[in-house]
Amino acid sequence: MSDLSTASGWIAGIALLAAMAPHQVRLMRLLLLVGGIFGVLYFAFSGNVGLELVLAVLFTLLNAARLYQLWNRARSGSMTSEERELFDHVMQIEDPSKQNRLRDLMQWRDGKLGEVLIEQHQIDPPLIYIAAGRVSIKRDGQFVSECGHGEFVGEISHISGNGASATVTVVHPLRYAKIDRDALAQLSQSLPEIGRAVDNAFNRSLAVKVVRMNEAIEEAQN
Known part of the structure; x- marks a missing residue:
């Protein structure tokens, strides 16, 4: 049992460390x-059936x-109207596989009145797409x-670093939608067409x- 426990512990540790490397959420x-599975085996083989095993x-x-949710969403291909507008009209990305790669990098949230999303001088501020409000x-x-529907905030920091x-x-x-900046940068490098689409979306947002x-300024001068 001790050999199985040790092997399970090593595999669990290696898998958890490896999970820190990929930026694709499904792989992570x-x-x-x-x-987690080998962590459970480690505690079970070592005879530790206490709180540690329960947490594992x-x-x-x-x-x-979470993995099932990601797999089921990708398989169904169903998207919310907010995601559809972002990919079809704002980023203008039509390939479903590339859309799903981008979906993995986003967390959709609701912002309350008065909530501060970004502080001036904040290091690595979030990259945000506004669907409404x-x-x-x-x-x-x-x-x-002010910024609103269809615009990004934090894109200047994303571009400039x-x-x-x-x-x-x-x-x-x-x-x-809060977008993972580091994962987006890596995805844009591996898939240049996504990088170009994202850059074009940022440029249009900045132009607005x-x-x-x-x-x-003109109104203030008049």
Whole structure:
């Protein structure tokens, strides 16, 4: 039993370490599931049937459930209207396989009124796509503009690699996607067509912001 326990412990540790490397969520979940299974075997073979075994079982079941959700979503091909608009109209990516790769990098959330999504000077601020609602943009405490439906925030930091240049606060109940910046950068390198589509979407979003800021300046001068 001791040999089986040791082998299971080594495999569990290697799988958990390996899960930190990939940026594809499904592969990460699969490695975590493998690590969890061998973690359960490790505690079972070593005769430790206490809290550690219970936690290992819960960890394994949670990752199994998450992996099933990802697999089932990819198999069904069903998308929410928000995802469909993002991929079809904003990013203009039609390939379902590439859409599913991008879906794995996103977490859809609801933003409450007054919630601060990004702080000025924040290191590695999140990359956010706004599906509904509005946010205010303030620099050094001064109002700059607002962003809303179909726009990104945090894309300048994503492109430049610098900290956040402004504070972003929810001013109207928000529905948004938080995108994994590092995973998106890696995916864009491995699939250049996705990188180009993302860059074009960012450029269009930035162009809208520049036009809006210029209009605001003209109104203020008049």
